[in-house]
Every structure is written in C-alpha cells, then in structure tokens.
Amino acid sequence: MTTEAPAKLPVWKTALECYRLTFRHLGDLLRFAWPWLLLLVAVSGALYWALYPLEKDALAKTGSGSNTLWFLTLLASTAIGAFIAVPWHRLLILGERPELAEALKLDNRHWLYLWRAFLLGVLPLAPLLLMLTLFHSGLESAVTESMTEAETTSLIATISGFLLFLLICLAAGRFSPILPATALAHNGVGWRNSWDMTRNNTWRLFWISLILSLPFVIAGIVAAGFDLNAELKTPSEAIKAPVNEFAGRTSFTLWSVAMEFAGMLFGMLFVTFLSLAYRHFKRLAAPESKNSAPPAP
Numbered sequence: 001m002t003t004e005a006p007a008k009l010p011v012w013k014t015a016l017e018c019y020r021l022t023f024r025h026l027g028d029l030l031r032f033a034w035p036w037l038l039l040l041v042a043v044s045g046a047l048y049w050a051l052y053p054l055e056k057d058a059l060a061k062t063g064s065g066s067n068t069l070w071f072l073t074l075l076a077s078t079a080i081g082a083f084i085a086v087p088w089h090r091l092l093i094l095g096e097r098p099e100l101a102e103a104l105k106l107d108n109r110h111w112l113y114l115w116r117a118f119l120l121g122v123l124p125l126a127p128l129l130l131m132l133t134l135f136h137s138g139l140e141s142a143v144t145e146s147m148t149e150a151e152t153t154s155l156i157a158t159i160s161g162f163l164l165f166l167l168i169c170l171a172a173g174r175f176s177p178i179l180p181a182t183a184l185a186h187n188g189v190g191w192r193n194s195w196d197m198t199r200n201n202t203w204r205l206f207w208i209s210l211i212l213s214l215p216f217v218i219a220g221i222v223a224a225g226f227d228l229n230a231e232l233k234t235p236s237e238a239i240k241a242p243v244n245e246f247a248g249r250t251s252f253t254l255w256s257v258a259m260e261f262a263g264m265l266f267g268m269l270f271v272t273f274l275s276l277a278y279r280h281f282k283r284l285a286a287p288e289s290k291n292s293a294p295p296a297p
Helices: 011-024 026-050 052-062 067-094 100-104 108-122 125-142 149-175 178-183 191-197 202-224 235-240 245-281
Strands: none
Touching: 011 026, 011 202, 011 245, 026 052, 026 067, 026 100, 026 245, 052 067, 052 245, 067 108, 067 178, 067 245, 108 149, 108 178, 149 191, 149 202, 178 191, 178 245, 202 245
C-alpha cells in the first residue's frame, strides 16, 4: 500500500499569508501575551544590566560578545516565546481567543512544547555559534597572502560549522509540525509523523523561513550601524565607547531589551508560519470557515 505524497507548500503565497494573518490578529496576540512580554522585558533587562561587565570584558578580549549572556537570554526568550506560542497556534488553527487568565496558565502541554522548541530551535544554533566564534580568525586570515596551519584549520571549521548549521535547519524544518501538533494536543503526531508529513517540502520550508527572516536581518544590520545620538548608542558601541560607565550600561541594556522585544514579536511570525504549514499538511480548514475545532488525529 502506498501513502499519498504530502501536498507541496506554496512558497510565496504562504510567506505573504504569514504577514497578513499575523498583522490581522496582532491585537489578539497583544491582548493575551502582554504579561509575558513584560516578563521578557524584565528578565532580559536584568540579564543585560547584570552581565554588562562580562560582555564588556569579552568584547575587549575577543571582539565578540559573551556566550554566557547570549545563552541565558536565548533560554529566557525561548521559554517565554513557547508559552506565548501555544495559545497563538490555537488561535490561528482553531480560532480560539483565550482569556488572559487562560493564556497565563501553564500545563504539561506548555512544558512539552518548550522542550520540543528547545530541541528544534536552540540546539541547532550550536554549530552557528562555532562558526561565529571562528569567523574572525579563519575568514580574515583567508584574505592574507599566507595562512598558518592553525588558521587554515579555523577556516575549515568555520565552513564546516555553516554547512552543519544548514543541514540541521533543513532537518528542523522537517520535524517542525510537531510544535503546532503539541499546542493542539494532537498526541498522535510525533517526530516520525512530522517527518513524513513534510516529505518533498524540505527546501520549501527552508525558503519560506528565509523569506520571513530577511526583513529582520536587514533591520538588524541597519540598527547595528545606526548611532541614534551621543548618549544612546547601539549595544557594541555603548560598550566600546560609553560616555561614562552608567550611560554605557544603560544604553547597552535599553538597545538590547528593545531588540529582544522586537525579536519576540517577529518570532510569532514563524509561529504563524508553522500554524499555516500544519493546516496545509493536515488539510484543516481555516477556523473562520468552521464552527468547531478539527478532531485530533
């Protein structure tokens, strides 16, 4: 017996629908997610302020930031993002509009979602971290006339880290339907089912993710080179040349928290993407056209 091939996910149509649907329900998102967003501001602000000396020291020694600060803020944003994502999935797929108290209640489904989001979203960043760590020593030496054996090894490791990161991203895309399935308590959809569900859509999932990422990447590049004024600089500028210690620490924290906040809202765009992809692969009707939620498989 042969299984029916999964329907191919339209690239541009899905990407545009992600933006349309996210902005359409942005008010609903803010209505139930604002306490989590305030928590994000408080936690990330505390981390950036407390670890400013560590970040300053790491920047002076290596030219790049502290892995400790990067990892802790990533964990915090992943956890808070997972708790927001569960009701967001249910709103986009089932049409549920949770009350505030309901959106703040955590159950086993939220913790399972967090663990699976960590596996799919945080662990794949390990080779990227390796690539960024080795970038300066390996890639910069590549443009010189001669390279030592250590520099050659560093460059090879950088390229290998990027290729490994790409492969893990492709694999993560294949497993990604398990996240909306977890939010909907569709317990019959596991890792193997998610992989089979996305067959013949590996690169389509990747290209849509890339399209959705481009505006945020461009905005980050612009923000990194933008000096707002003499007192309020971008994070790296605030560390390298602060007006004084307090002003540098304040500017670093404000800029970083603002980017964390924007990144969280932007991350919900990818939750919309996963919701639309899951609806497509499971052939679920849009919630506006249904009077009841689709049954669990």
